[in-house]
Amino acid sequence: MAAVEVALAGHVRSRAGFVTEAASHLMEAGGKRFRPLLVLLAAETGDRPDSDDVVTAACVVELTHLASLYHDDVMDEADLRRGAETAHARWGNLVAILTGDFLFSKSSELTAELGADAVRIQAQTFTRLVEGQILETVAPGPDEDPLAHYLDVVAGKTGSLIATSARYGARFGGASREVEEALTAYGEIVGSAFQLSDDILDIASESDESGKTPGTDLREGVPTLPVLMARAAADPADARLVELLDGDLADDSRHAEALDLLRKHPAMEQARAYVVARAQEAKDQLAAVPPGPVRDALEAFADVVASRTA
Template sequence: MTDLTSASGAEAFGLLLDDADLGAAVTDGMARVEQGLRESVGHVDNYIATTAGHLLGAGGKRFRPLLTLLASQVGPQAGKVSDDVVKAAVVVELTHLASLYHDDVMDEALMRRGSQSANARWGNTVAILTGDLLFARASQVVSDLGADAVRVQAMTFETLCSGQIRETVGPAEGQDPVEHYLAVLAEKTGVLIATAGRFGAWFSGCDEATTEVMRQYGERIGVAFQLADDLIDLSSQAEQSGKTPGTDLREGVATLPVLFARESDDPADARLRELLDGDLTDDVRHAEALELLRRHPAMERARAQTREWAEAARQALEPLPDSPVKAALATLADGVVERTA
């Protein structure tokens, strides 16, 4: 049995593979991806190399490249990981890393992956430019994969940005806030994870139908992944998640538990609703709101919604024949929901 977690950095998912060929292919592939990432963040200027490698060096789950490699094992090249698949995995992780630099600036985050955020360490300008540099590096790598891959990457990035804008602006007048929020997650998180699955299948020779299965699976598990992240942000301690708890709450981002709590008409929830609708940049008000929300039924309701998205991801796999990798992908959906960091 291969413990994929030690090789991939995806400890939170507890993914164990009892198929030797699958385990060896993905383990070897992840090592090659890590090498590709290290090369991609390098720079002749030591200062730039330090800022570009900051979040990579801080670790991370490497969920997106892990999915790319697993998806590559669905098709005719099972047991092997081509150089193109490795490059595709590097592209999706570089894109993710770049977005984190920008996210931390927008959130005024102080911590990321248990370390000081880039914006806190070097300032917003350097953090933004470093994110831009990593986006440029992702573009360089994807150009080796052909014009169609460049087009998919560009569309992915456009959708990601659209989702971030829609989150910032909020729902339109009369639009259901929960519906808006889930649509935002599909754009700002689901789309890149969908591309991770799509690239893995595509560059391992899968047919169009199988590639679409992996795209749909990626999008659905991507929404589940972000919903779980939102719950972790509210429920975990800083030493667990590596981030400051309640960051979204402080910044006024209404995640699913907040939206559900606001729907309550229970008089006992009046104080929580008052806090959620007010200024939570004050440490005392923020701490009170976080404590009340952690005990509120909205948390379990949001967990149930998260599990529904994970189940939808598993259902997307139904057209695939039974195989060790199909079982691993189904297990991964559970791991995404049940993780605590």
Template sequence: MAEVETALTGHIHSEAEFVTTAARHLMDAGGKRFRPLLVLLAAETGPTAASDDVITAACVVELTHLASLYHDDVMDEAALRRGADSANARWDNHVAILTGDFLFSKSSELTADLGADAVRIQARTFTKLVEGQILETLEPGPDADPIEHHLRVVAGKTGSLIATSALYGARFGGAPRELEDALATYGEIVGMAFQLSDDILDIASESDESGKTPGTDLREGVPTLPVLLAQRSSDPADDRLKELLAGDLDDDALLEETLGLLRAHPAMEEARAYVVSRATEAKNLLKVLPEGPVRTALEAFADVVATRTA
């Protein structure tokens, strides 16, 4: 990871000082480096885990992720990201969007260094990521299950890139093809669990814990798993909560009331149980790996995702 950090710093450098400053903004704010870490872990399943291509692949997925954050914050009108001002709040939407574009272009340059297969994988991943982002802005069809629609959004918007992280690690670490397939599926499921954990954190956490403004998704009317589960309730005691969820939550007092009701609602525990079940499903895919430190680390990785508090 130290090598990845050093490489990332070099890759986002621009001849224009302001571009470098804007591109470094969210990277310097921290982050878990979840995706490059998964690349490195997955690479340990093969004989060439220390190759330069593994480091490059780790940078590709993190730059792609960072780019998407700049765009997400514009769409969400978010004021905070990783405990710091979002780029759109510090500068403006134009700077945030163009900085995201700059990071996407840097990611594409690196992907080209990995060869045609990597370019194809990255292009398909980007298609899924954007489709997921677009689906998030659309209402489910009249006969569609809102929860299933949300899970499709999560699979595209988050699961796709984390699946690619695991696939890249296995591919450039030299793992056999059957391990590539198992790890890619593992990555997609873990990625969905990661995003669904964010759904829970949007309601359950405070900004000093998560680095994000609590209730951002609620205020923006973005559906999340606990909200969708609560809306499905037929208990008359939930009428006030459902009324609030159907209304405008721009008012701080109404938002706080909604957060309080949701935090005490059984939907929160139901959502947590679902995330844990997906982590268990992901871990079962690792049975193709021999027992040992690599498999143990990947199992622990899934567990951390399911139970994280930030």
């Protein structure tokens, strides 16, 4: 990870100082480095985990992720990310969007170093990521289950890149094709669980715990796992919550009331149980990985995703 951090710092540099500052902003704010960590961990299933290509692949997925955050924060109008001011809050939407584009382009340059097949995988991943982002803005059809629609969005927006992280690690670390496919399936599931865990944190955590503004998705009317489960409960006792969710939550007092009601709702525990079950499903994909410290770490990785508080 130390090598990845050094490499990332170099990859976000531009000949223009201001571009470097803007592109470094979120990276320097910290973050869990969830995706590059998974690349490095998956690479340990092969016979060349120390390959330079593994470090390059770790940078590819993290730069792609960072780029998407710049765009996400514009769409969400969020003021806080990783406990720091977002780029759009500091410099405006135009700079934030173009900085995201800059990071996407840097990621593409690096992917080209990994070969044509890596470029294909990255392009397919990017297609799914953007498609998921677009679908998030589209309401499900009248005959479509809102929860199923949302889970499809999550698989595209988050699961796809984390699946690719595991695939890249296995491939460039020299793992067998069987292990690569198993880890890709694991990454897809654990990636979706990661986002769904984020949904719970959006409701349950305070900003000093998560580094994000609580209830951002709620305020923007973005459906998340606890909200969808609360709506599906259809309990008469939830009339006030549904009324708030159907209304304008830009008002601080209405937003605070909705947040309080959701935190007390059984849907929160239901959502947590769902995420734990998804983490177990991810661990079940690891049968092809030989028993030992690497498999143990991958299983622990899934457990952390399900129980994280930040």
